[in-house]
Amino acid sequence: MKSYRFTLRYEGKKTSSVDNKIGPIVRKYNGTYESKYNFEDNETIVTVNIAKKEDKAKFETDLKSPDFTFLTLERVVLILDEEE
Numbered sequence: 303m304k305s306y307r308f309t310l311r312y313e314g315k316k317t318s319s320v321d322n323k324i325g326p327i328v329r330k331y332n333g334t335y336e337s338k339y340n341f342e343d344n345e346t347i348v349t350v351n352i353a354k355k356e357d358k359a360k361f362e363t364d365l366k367s368p369d370f371t372f373l374t375l376e377r378v379v380l381i382l383d384e385e386e
Contacts, residue, residue, distance in 0.1 A: 308350040309376040331357035
């Protein structure tokens with residue numbers, strides 16, 4: 303099975319208010335996410351996994367909306383899982 307892994311970041315510590323903004327958009331496209339705070343750089347790294355190519359394109363479009371300007375898209379990687 304293939305999926306797309308987005309690596310996003312934002313300045314500062316991980317907070318529930320930011321998670322409450324990210325969570326709904328990730329669930330909208332049947333994805334999952336994990337966030338970790340990086341002490342050295344004072345930023346939070348968010349990793350989002352989305353399975354469908356169509357959802358990937360829509361997710362990228364939604365990230366460009368003014369609601370998500372605090373997020374910086376670092377990269378998108380195609381992940382192939384051989385468990386099928």
